Amino acid sequence: MIDWTYEAGVYELVLAAPPCNEIGTTMLAGLQRFLAQVDPDAHTLVIRSGLRQGFCAGADLRELYRGLCDIPQDQHAAQIRGFIDAIHDVMDRLDMLPLTTIGVVHGVCFGGGFELALTCDMLIAEKSARFCFPELRLGIVPGFGGIPRLRRDVGNGLIRDLLLSGRSIGAKKAHGCGLVSQIVAGGEGLAAARALAAQSAKFDPVARKAAKAFIKKLPREELAEERELFVRLAQGPALFAALKRFVESTDLRPYLP
Amino acid sequence: MKHDDTLSALIQLAAKRFGADASQLRPEDDLFERLGIDSFQAVELISDLEDKFDVELPDYELQGIKTFAALAARIDARR
Numbered sequence: 154m155i156d157w158t159y160e161a162g163v164y165e166l167v168l169a170a171p172p173c174n175e176i177g178t179t180m181l182a183g184l185q186r187f188l189a190q191v192d193p194d195a196h197t198l199v200i201r202s203g204l205r206q207g208f209c210a211g212a213d214l215r216e217l218y219r220g221l222c223d224i225p226q227d228q229h230a231a232q233i234r235g236f237i238d239a240i241h242d243v244m245d246r247l248d249m250l251p252l253t254t255i256g257v258v259h260g261v262c263f264g265g266g267f268e269l270a271l272t273c274d275m276l277i278a279e280k281s282a283r284f285c286f287p288e289l290r291l292g293i294v295p296g297f298g299g300i301p302r303l304r305r306d307v308g309n310g311l312i313r314d315l316l317l318s319g320r321s322i323g324a325k326k327a328h329g330c331g332l333v334s335q336i337v338a339g340g341e342g343l344a345a346a347r348a349l350a351a352q353s354a355k356f357d358p359v360a361r362k363a364a365k366a367f368i369k370k371l372p373r374e375e376l377a378e379e380r381e382l383f384v385r386l387a388q389g390p391a392l393f394a395a396l397k398r399f400v401e402s403t404d405l406r407p408y409l410p
Numbered sequence: 411m412k413h414d415d416t417l418s419a420l421i422q423l424a425a426k427r428f429g430a431d432a433s434q435l436r437p438e439d440d441l442f443e444r445l446g447i448d449s450f451q452a453v454e455l456i457s458d459l460e461d462k463f464d465v466e467l468p469d470y471e472l473q474g475i476k477t478f479a480a481l482a483a484r485i486d487a488r489r
Binding site for chain 2: 172173205206207210260261280281282283285318319320321322323324325326
């Protein structure tokens with residue numbers, strides 16, 4: 154599910170939950186376990202997927218649907234808020250870790266998976282990587298802090314394009330707009346991340362941590378606003394109907410926006 | 411690139427990526443069915459096509475497209 158190694162100041166966190174690292178309660182618990190033991194003297198965290206399919210396909214929609222089916226409708230809001238609060242806490246802590254964080258992305262990097270990638274300080278994309286916010290198809294907006302985090306990095310035009318069209322963009326376009334730091338060939342992402350980690354190890358730890366704290370702030374107000382908007386929209390009928398369609402779909406390609 | 415050239419290059423690319431025999435693929439074949447492409451592979455194929463043909467292919471424009479010929483026409487329309 155989630156595993157990590159720690160060697161010479163470098164954590165390598167590997168997501169390996171088929172079909173494509175969907176983020177539900179199990180993944181959340183794994184991330185919480187990882188965060189609880191992070192050595193503050195580490196200098197780099199590399200986050201990557203161990204699955205061929207991609208980095209992460211987003212929230213676990215099947216689990217969300219089952220969870221909502223199991224409780225009366227008047228409890229949906231509390232259920233959704235509980236999960237969103239927990240995931241925001243994890244994402245914010247990843248975002249603000251006092252080490253250099255590198256996301257290695259290939260294949261699908263959609264929805265909540267894109268939001269997880271956006272907590273990283275730098276992204277290394279293999280050529281197959283594609284980024285997408287398909288949430289409007291579900292009658293919601295991204296709810297894991299993705300839009301406020303993306304606003305730190307790229308222009309509003311690109312954000313509107315991604316959010317309001319639901320289309321995916323490839324590694325090349327993502328690199329061109331500054332979302333991705335480096336593009337590498339397929340299968341070369343981890344090697345590039347390790348080289349970057351080795352570079353990070355050379356820096357004075359006090360200066361490295363101060364530099365990150367200086368340049369990367371948590372957009373707290375927007376994150377809180379996004380959370381409220383998400384919870385409000387998630388209580389509408391559109392989400393439940395869309396989840397039902399998704400879960401019951403026999404389409405081979407339900408992830409396509 | 412003419413439509414036939416786009417079509418030929420598309421079939422070659424898809425055959426190579428998914429380990430099929432290009433000579434057995436026809437323009438009117440359902441490429442998803444013929445190549446057994448799942449949702450994740452479809453996403454990767456879009457990146458391959460964008461790189462190969464130097465175009466942007468919004469996902470929503472590809473909905474409903476099933477055949478190599480229709481996909482080649484969509485690529486040509488974006489060039």
